[in-house]
Amino acid sequence: MIVRSKAPLRLGLAGGGTDLPSYANMYGGMVLNVTINMYAHTTIETLLTGEVIFVAQDIQKELTFKSDSKLPIDHDLKLHAGVYNRIVKEFNQGKPLSLKVTTKAxxxxxxxxxxxxxIVVSMVKAYVELLKLPLGEYDVAKLSYDIERKDLNLSGGMQDQYAATFGGFNFIEFHGEEHVIVNPLRIRQWLKDEFEASLVLFFTGQSRESAHIIDEQIKHTRDNASDNLSGLHELKQAAIRMKEAILKGNLSDVALELKNGWLAKKKTSKAVTNPLIDTIYEKAIEAGALAGKVSGAGGGGFMMFIVDPLKKLDVERALKNFDGEIRSVEFVEKGTKGWYV
Structure with missing residues (x-):
């Protein structure tokens, strides 16, 4: 038996960082994001060998274990093992499974x-299909969050699991005790088209370890550090204002709030930006970009810019002077999905 699944990646538009429990539990967090046509993929094949095989094609890693009710997680494929362990424990009565789980992003x-x-959401969705589990969207997102943040103790917030599960433009509220409300936004098609036409996505070529940035933000929040907290409060307000701008179809205000959010984000940690990111940002603005930011915790990865479509080529030419890659993306409405082969 073969099952496949996929879950979309997302652009964090506003409010990122306020979804960290250290902040959300005290003040309430609000995040605006949108999923794009880039995905995490999973294939599960059932085996009769009494083995569990994990393969991550994108990082060229493969591990094989004897089928057991709990597998070790002290290795490069801890995400795979963490999902397997929770599924077996919670949904298969502790009985081991024999299968091959292959992922790529x-x-x-x-x-x-x-x-x-x-990746975690995609794997959970594949197991849901394989075992015919009665889990809805909130269940899949919360289970994925628990596996990643609690079982594996990986630092991070709550928005990513819900974005990948639900898909589309979402304004997500985070309240105390991990209570999450996903508000899908009904956006006019012309605005989606104009937003896509105005978007430049640039991979800096530097993948970064977000954990130390997130850990620093958590510490500052707990210590009641004024700059960090004021930055997070401003990020939340920028998310609220950007939601209104998108619903009203005002892309210039969306760009303004993207700029405000980036300025606020830099208050939350010194590691959010670096000289390369600052230089890329400055050159893009000089070439005609209206606003920009780093997607995610910061420190590297993808940068996004909102640009007048007539100046898009100018901005792209400026970015080509850096080692990196310009990516064309489209917004997608559907969240994670799974199917039998």
Whole structure:
């Protein structure tokens, strides 16, 4: 038996960082994001060999274990093992499974597009299809969050799992005790088309480890550091204002809030930006970009810019002076999906 699944990656438009429980539990977080046509993919094949095989094609890693109710997680494919362990424990009565789980992603982990969480969501969705589990969208997202943040103790927020599961433009609220509300936004088609035409996505060529940035933000929040907290408060307000601008079809205000959000984000940690990112940003603005930011925690990965479509080529020419890659993307409405082969 073969099952496949995929989950979309996302662009963080506003509010990123306020979805960290350290902030959301005290003040409430709000994030605006949109999924794009880049995906995390999973294939599960059932085996009769009494083995569990994990393959991550994009990083060229493969591990084989004897089928067991709990597999070790101290290796490069801990995401695979973490999902397997939770599924077996919670949904298969602790009985081992024999299967091969193969994953790949259209963007590397550390790119700022929520890749690791999308991989987890994709794997969870594949198991849901394989075992015919009665899990809805909120269930899949929460389970994926619990695996990544609690079982594996990986630093991060809550937005990525919900974005990959639900898909589309979402304004997501994070309240105390991990209570999450996903508000899908009904956006006019012309605005989606204009937003896509105005978007320049640039991979800096530097994948980054977001954990240290996130850990620093958590520490500052707990210590009540004024700059960090004011930055997070401003990020949340920028997300609220950007939601209104998108719903009203005002792309110039969307660009303004993207700029405001980037200025606020830099207050939350010194590691959010670096000389390369600052230089790329400055050159893009000089070439005609209206605003820009780093997607995700910062420090590298993808940068996004909103540009007058008539000046898009000028901005792209300026970015080509840096070692990196310009990516064309489209927004997608569908979240994770799974199917039998």
């Amino acid at each position: 259209d963007s590397p982990i550390g790119s700022g597009l929520g890749t690791s969480s999308a």
